[in-house]
Amino acid sequence: MPRIDGARLMADLAALRAFGRCGTGVDRTALSAEDIAARRWLAGRMAEAGLEPRMDCQGTVLGRGAAARALLIGSHTDTVPKGGWLDGALGVVCGLEVARTLGAGIDIISFQDEEGTFLPCLGSRAFIGDMTLAEIEAARARDGRTLSDALAAAGLHGTPLRAEPGRYRGFLELHIEQGPVLEETGHDVGIVTGIVGYRRWRIHAKGRADHAGTTPMALRRDAGATLLRFAADAATQLLAAGGGTETVWNIGWISFSPGASNVVPASAELVLEFRDLDALVLARIEAWLCRRLAADTSLAGEEITHFAPTPMDPALMAALERAAAKNGARHLRMPSGAGHDAMILARAMPTAMLFVPSIGGRSHDPAEDTAEANIVCGCQVLCDAAEALIGD
Amino acid sequence: MPRIDGARLMADLAALRAFGRCGTGVDRTALSAEDIAARRWLAGRMAEAGLEPRMDCQGTVLGRGAAARALLIGSHTDTVPKGGWLDGALGVVCGLEVARTLGAGIDIISFQDEEGTFLPCLGSRAFIGDMTLAEIEAARARDGRTLSDALAAAGLHGTPLRAEPGRYRGFLELHIEQGPVLEETGHDVGIVTGIVGYRRWRIHAKGRADHAGTTPMALRRDAGATLLRFAADAATQLLAAGGGTETVWNIGWISFSPGASNVVPASAELVLEFRDLDALVLARIEAWLCRRLAADTSLAGEEITHFAPTPMDPALMAALERAAAKNGARHLRMPSGAGHDAMILARAMPTAMLFVPSIGGRSHDPAEDTAEANIVCGCQVLCDAAEALIGD
Numbered sequence: 001m002p003r004i005d006g007a008r009l010m011a012d013l014a015a016l017r018a019f020g021r022c023g024t025g026v027d028r029t030a031l032s033a034e035d036i037a038a039r040r041w042l043a044g045r046m047a048e049a050g051l052e053p054r055m056d057c058q059g060t061v062l063g064r065g066a067a068a069r070a071l072l073i074g075s076h077t078d079t080v081p082k083g084g085w086l087d088g089a090l091g092v093v094c095g096l097e098v099a100r101t102l103g104a105g106i107d108i109i110s111f112q113d114e115e116g117t118f119l120p121c122l123g124s125r126a127f128i129g130d131m132t133l134a135e136i137e138a139a140r141a142r143d144g145r146t147l148s149d150a151l152a153a154a155g156l157h158g159t160p161l162r163a164e165p166g167r168y169r170g171f172l173e174l175h176i177e178q179g180p181v182l183e184e185t186g187h188d189v190g191i192v193t194g195i196v197g198y199r200r201w202r203i204h205a206k207g208r209a210d211h212a213g214t215t216p217m218a219l220r221r222d223a224g225a226t227l228l229r230f231a232a233d234a235a236t237q238l239l240a241a242g243g244g245t246e247t248v249w250n251i252g253w254i255s256f257s258p259g260a261s262n263v264v265p266a267s268a269e270l271v272l273e274f275r276d277l278d279a280l281v282l283a284r285i286e287a288w289l290c291r292r293l294a295a296d297t298s299l300a301g302e303e304i305t306h307f308a309p310t311p312m313d314p315a316l317m318a319a320l321e322r323a324a325a326k327n328g329a330r331h332l333r334m335p336s337g338a339g340h341d342a343m344i345l346a347r348a349m350p351t352a353m354l355f356v357p358s359i360g361g362r363s364h365d366p367a368e369d370t371a372e373a374n375i376v377c378g379c380q381v382l383c384d385a386a387e388a389l390i391g392d
Numbered sequence: 393m394p395r396i397d398g399a400r401l402m403a404d405l406a407a408l409r410a411f412g413r414c415g416t417g418v419d420r421t422a423l424s425a426e427d428i429a430a431r432r433w434l435a436g437r438m439a440e441a442g443l444e445p446r447m448d449c450q451g452t453v454l455g456r457g458a459a460a461r462a463l464l465i466g467s468h469t470d471t472v473p474k475g476g477w478l479d480g481a482l483g484v485v486c487g488l489e490v491a492r493t494l495g496a497g498i499d500i501i502s503f504q505d506e507e508g509t510f511l512p513c514l515g516s517r518a519f520i521g522d523m524t525l526a527e528i529e530a531a532r533a534r535d536g537r538t539l540s541d542a543l544a545a546a547g548l549h550g551t552p553l554r555a556e557p558g559r560y561r562g563f564l565e566l567h568i569e570q571g572p573v574l575e576e577t578g579h580d581v582g583i584v585t586g587i588v589g590y591r592r593w594r595i596h597a598k599g600r601a602d603h604a605g606t607t608p609m610a611l612r613r614d615a616g617a618t619l620l621r622f623a624a625d626a627a628t629q630l631l632a633a634g635g636g637t638e639t640v641w642n643i644g645w646i647s648f649s650p651g652a653s654n655v656v657p658a659s660a661e662l663v664l665e666f667r668d669l670d671a672l673v674l675a676r677i678e679a680w681l682c683r684r685l686a687a688d689t690s691l692a693g694e695e696i697t698h699f700a701p702t703p704m705d706p707a708l709m710a711a712l713e714r715a716a717a718k719n720g721a722r723h724l725r726m727p728s729g730a731g732h733d734a735m736i737l738a739r740a741m742p743t744a745m746l747f748v749p750s751i752g753g754r755s756h757d758p759a760e761d762t763a764e765a766n767i768v769c770g771c772q773v774l775c776d777a778a779e780a781l782i783g784d
Contacts, residue, residue: 178606180611211571212641213571213667214573224643229627231624232620248607250604251648252654253651265643271653273653273654338605363606
């Protein structure tokens, strides 16, 4: 079995890290000067590897191999503001190393704006043709810049890259886990079973603003207290109502209005989200939520985000698993709790993902890191799986 | 027993309402043009009533009666932004009506800035000499204007009014209840037993920001969940731990940080306040709070506001109670859950307060109102109590 060149891989990762480096982290948001420079560097490395590079009008870079059919490997090189050095960059550079190791039959890609500076998964959605012009026209960054202006300023040309019909055997994405599970459980790689679905609900409570000194407790209509009772019930009942062992949920935002310490809250809101790979689990939790809201007329709620789970392709998962076993890599089947380009690609072709451990579970942060041994191991597993898949 | 002139009282209230009127409410914040104009009008009405008016350099207006000793009656004519038409104005105009009805022996006062546009109870604190120049120099409104600039712009002169030593038999303040108790329980007037003490605590929870999709529930340190458990315990245990029948408490503000729906809260804060007339009750609740904080190392708290209860003078309360009984007014002994100038005056002289019902408990709002019959009844009770006190 062909061996990847770990030193070459690490050297490329270090070279890519220099674009937008800030301390131990990287700031290379989509369409920034650093992002475009990194993509031009990547295209150069692809050409040196014998791939035919093409950067499209959005910045997505494809390195096309010589064969008529190919396995697509990649991820994204854009980052969140002040993000980590690996994240998607690791998957792109590992793909490049696999292509260098295996020769023909591999295409490498770095999709644009996976992180959603303007439009999440812009590049992968465009690549499979699941993106409208209206969305591109409406997209803008948090600071108000429109995607259209940013694209014009980047000086890119051509049309968006599209997957050639019939060309791809499938898509493999290697990514850092962005969570603590592999490290905590002592595994070398994660075989991603799917990308979890998630739902977000905004929960409102209605009450009446009263002076908190002059209004006896029994005469209040305290929206804050109503919402806190809901939150307490969620803490004790939500998982019991139908969650699986991997279900996660979160209340990340809460607000009382008018928000003064001496005024009984007139209204109160929180956002609750829950995630699972099993659509049935999500449905059972939603049923609990609807029953709980119906039980209190001061409460109301609405779903604000709904993503269905995306299972990974069983044949590609099996190839990754066999490659892990062949390398003696301790591997764990696990869902991905975060979204990835693979979630998009799975709509168009067989897709699978491989995780490597994140030290301390950190990501989207300059502290993000993965041990070199884990990086090299992950890349070798990816390479062996790719070899098996292109040989089929 | 002398009868007040209800029509004259209501006419004066209507005249005062014209200064800063906005819809059914009044906007007459301290030192605004409307506030100063209203105070000049008041001084004129005092002079017509045979009192010697004086407006000080801060806008506090005293109408001095002819006798060597006097009972002081009053409140404040400044309002909160877009406040109600009665609030403190009612107590000032009722005092004026009592002085007109009884003749000598009554001084009338309208203190400046009870509402704290610049400095809460500015006028009453200056009147009893409990105010430093440093406080005045540091005071500024929410919009940044300093008290010093506002005083200069108002064009007032002289020195702050000070209570003449030995002159006062005591202070009576009539005020709207600003709560729903008298209306709900069918009483005409409230005999205020004291102004409750209150304490405010800021409660912090510390955790760690984690991706809410990739971090299993068991591996999180969720500051939001910690704080919500604290709030749930407060709801079930705080009053049981030592609250009395009149204890009130509130969580009016809460915040999670970073506050994103897909990030486990790294820190969380709320402000808890509790009020009671009995210092022992406050101490028992505080003891519960300290035990609860000590039981969870992720929690911490600090007291940010501490006001001791202010009991009212028993002899003055008894005079108000006898006057209510004489008038057939259904009266209720009750604490004041809100602060008033009486809280300040009680440090310097025997002080009592009389409440009239607030329709729907509304106050600090254009919807604030009190039935005319309740206003006239309250003023007559005040008058009869004053007559008894100046005749002693």
